[in-house]
Amino acid sequence: MRWLGIIAPALLAGATIGGTAARAEQMCAVDLNGNGDAADPGETASCTAMQGGTWQCPLEQVACPRSAAGSYTCPLGPQYGCASAAAGSAPTCSPVACIDTGQNPIETEPVTDDPGALNDGQVDADGNCLGNIQIFSGRALRCRRPGLEDTFQNCCADKGKIVKDGMGSSLMSLSNKITVAKNLFTGIKAAYTAYKAGATASSAANAGAHAIIAGIDPTSIAISLAINFMIETLLQGCDEQDMETGMLRGSGMCHEVGEYCASKILGICIQKAKSQCCFNTKLGRIIQEQGRPQLKDFNAIGWGPVKHPDCRGFTAEEFQALDFSRMDLSEYYGDVESKAQSDIQVDMKDKIDAYMQTINP
Template sequence: MLRKPFLARWIAALAAAATLTAALPAPAIAQQLCAADLNGNGDAADAGETASCTEMQGGSWLCPIQETACVADAGGQYSCPLGTQYQCLSPSGGGTPSCSPNSCTTTGGSGIEDEPVVDDPGAPADGPVDAEGNCTGAIEIFSGRALRCRPAGLKTTFSNCCKDRGKIIKDGMGSSISSIGTKIAVAKGVFTGMKAAYTAFKAGATASQAASAGANAIIAGIDPTSIAISLAINFMMDFLLSGCDQQDMEVGMLRGSGMCHEVGTYCSSKILGICVQKSKGHCCFNTKLGRIIQEQGRPQLKSFNGLGWGTAKHPYCRGFTPDEFQALDFSKIDLSEYYSDIEARAQSDIQIDMKDRVDAYMQTIQN
């Protein structure tokens, strides 16, 4: 359970987030969309390369990207200077017709293609066991989970959802946060708190009430020593003001904490065949140590030859079998990144842990 000073700080921060969010306008739902690769980099994921289409006379739609005024001939007939294949359309309120080389498509229509979000639960924490308690299923050591985050693009309202946001989740080998599933649960807990605050505020609650709802949701079932509280609060406030989703947030927390290996980038959304949103595929592990050993251990094993990390769209994140793990030559694995991280935070973590233990003891004997 969080102590009252901690809870008060959480509520105050969430109140500020709720107040900021209240000022945001409701997102407009465009009836028609269009896209164009203006800079020739192979996608339309940059600002200004996607737009809502303008409704014209006769129920037709015009893409405003590269829109050009049509030219009238001596007989008063308009033609598009971009080519006769482009139709001249008249504005609904009247005026000079115009044309565009870019087509429009209905939101949610066949012209918009979205890749399904990778939903990888990872290796189960507990498998089948025999009468003696021995595991009878497949054992995976340092297993990971396939996840994706999205850089700035149309679907993220041009927010960079892959931005590292600091070491929110503490590594803590041997701590109570020992599995990837538990760490993902921590990430989801923060996301749940954020949604609770926003939902309550939109339903008419005051900022204080909304913040209280968010704080109660976020601390439920989460060990407060497993996350950096101040960073988690800032993280929530940032996501409240962006177009990022829950998996973006999970990757942001794990990646910023050094627990993810980036596999590559792929196109996750297209409009009429033009890429408008990219995604970055990752394998995320339960600890930074697990990620380091996976990155340096896989090249030593023939079983990963030809497979590597899979593809950006379908990352290959399985753990080592016991035989593979025993075959690793640890003299060839450089753990300096992990050791330096331990040395940098060891003293402060010891002091924080001692204070937490003393405070918990004092609270117990006073109650």
């Protein structure tokens, strides 16, 4: 299937991108690979100004042969006009239409700012929560595939394990489930803000790294890898959520919920994104993935809608109902070299039992 449309990259367009309105541009797009969108490299282009005040799309452009009578005709059909880009250049034609993006702005899905489970309930004199508690809670995030708005860079690319699983063999951080993710976002936002304000990618990344380690134990993140990651992704056109998701995802802390169209124009998808549920530990992600199928409450919703994933944690009752003997934690064991698997299982059980006693005496 093929269809015609219009696109507008971040530096052009009649859309508002990053809060800045840009000038209108004649652009074109076509589904060249037949997958139903124009979000892949080579499927979008700027149109060329032609003689006579017209525009022509370079996609599928062909030369117009000259007849014996001296006129030019388009081999693709008489409905397509031939035109020259400059004096003396050979006439060409294209079957792909050009449209002014100022008249057809890009429609972009708003980025979900999910803070995760908040510490907003009442506590007793000893600081114990009196309300609902969520265990292994996550946050809904997204990262963008190579597409128009991220200059066809893969903002979901795995750059290695940057964030370390701070839990180790302990579950002591259950009461502070999203600290790493929150402070990571603080650092990423600082780097992105500095870069947008004119700082070099290197200085912006350093500012982001300082903001990250100011809020968490520096041993929980590979700072040098984080700096390199931020420099690379800033230069690629990835935004702060792309970067945060990339770090957590590469560190094994995200569950991919699905893929959706993040931006479109005239109904044509020009940018795709992958939605994620990200946790502050790999163990949290593994237990969520293998625990949800065991619980009736999750059977109907799964991970929720692709655009707005349900990344909530387990209630105390749900967590107690989990059968850990049915879970394959080998992926987690591989990251913990200091203890045997049997020791880890005993340690986990002891920590869980102790934690449950504190929240449900």
